[in-house]
Amino acid sequence: MKILVTGFDPFGSDKINPAIEAVKRLPATIKGAKIIKLEIPTVFNKSAQVVHQAIVKEQPDYVLNVGQAGGRSALTPERVAININDGRIPDNDGYQPLDEPIQPDGDTAYFTQLPIKAMAKAIRAAGLPAIVSNTAGTYVCNHIFYQVQYMRTKEFPKLKAGFIHIPFLPEQVITRPNQPSMALADIVKGLTAAIGAIVERDGQSDIKAVEGQNH
Template sequence: MKILVTGFDPFDKEKINPALEAVQRLPEEIAGAKIIKLEIPTVFGQAGIVVGNAIELNKPDVVVNIGQAGGRFAITPEKVAINLADARIADNAGNQPLDETIFTDGQTAYFTQLPIKAMVAAINAKGLPAAVSYTAGSFVCNYIMYYVQYLIDKKYPNLKGGFIHVPFIFEQVVTKPQQPAMSINDIVIGLTAAIAAIATSGQEDIKIVGGTEH
């Protein structure tokens, strides 16, 4: 099995993105699955092109996109991506779509094919907080989750895809009072456990149906 795992570059004036830092620290193999690591830009449109090219090149069995969700306490696998780009802030190229459809021929929403409850249980078993999330927001994180699901719907029916949000790391909250954070080592442990749950899951696939900051 090959699993493509992506992490976004820093955005919104941050100097670091825990998603990318954690992805870069993942093992080369998890539960027998080869891990392919990829940095992607926090840019609408461009992020999809980079991931789409990586899928074509590497032909993975699973794509897991990782993103930062500042303000969240837990590691949160996402259940659903919506066909909406509505940015509170500009992306790293200055794009700030408002109330835009991502793909006019796409479904209103797509559910992940990943065993997210098993992933949460695996993270919790490591003594770390995790929970299923039902909103990936409407920024580039939701965009890339939706983009991969769209590719699955239209081009790669045997591919599985999903998204995991991670909290800030401690370095990011030094000047952000009351913001939750997690150590980068714990995020790596949590993501490794979640990916192991994907690699070893015997659950039946969740079918894509039409009708999740960052």
């Protein structure tokens, strides 16, 4: 089994992005699955081009995109990607789409194929906070999540894919009072546990567990 794991480069005012820093530190194999690591640009459309090239080259069984979610205190596997680009800030190429569809002929939304509840449970079993998230935002994180799902429908029907958000690193919150953070080693530990759950649930449906939210 091969799992393509991607992490974004730094964006906005930050000089570091915990996504790629954590991805680079993942083991080469997790529970027997080969981990293919890929840095992608925090750029609408270009990020999808880079991931598409990697899928064609590597032919992975799974794709897990990882992104930073400042303000979150837990690792959050994402349930759904929506067909909208609405940039709060410009991307790293200076592009800031507002209320634009990602794919005019794409579905309104796509659900992940990953066992997100099993992933959250595995992260908590590793001693770290995790909850299932029902919004991946409208920036480049949601964009790449949606684009890979769109690729599945058009080109790679056997591929299973999804997204997980991770918190800020401690050094990122020095000038952000009251913002939660997580040590890089813990993020790596949590991602490793989540990927382990993906491998263990291969060929099975997700577990039945309470992960719903009222708001």
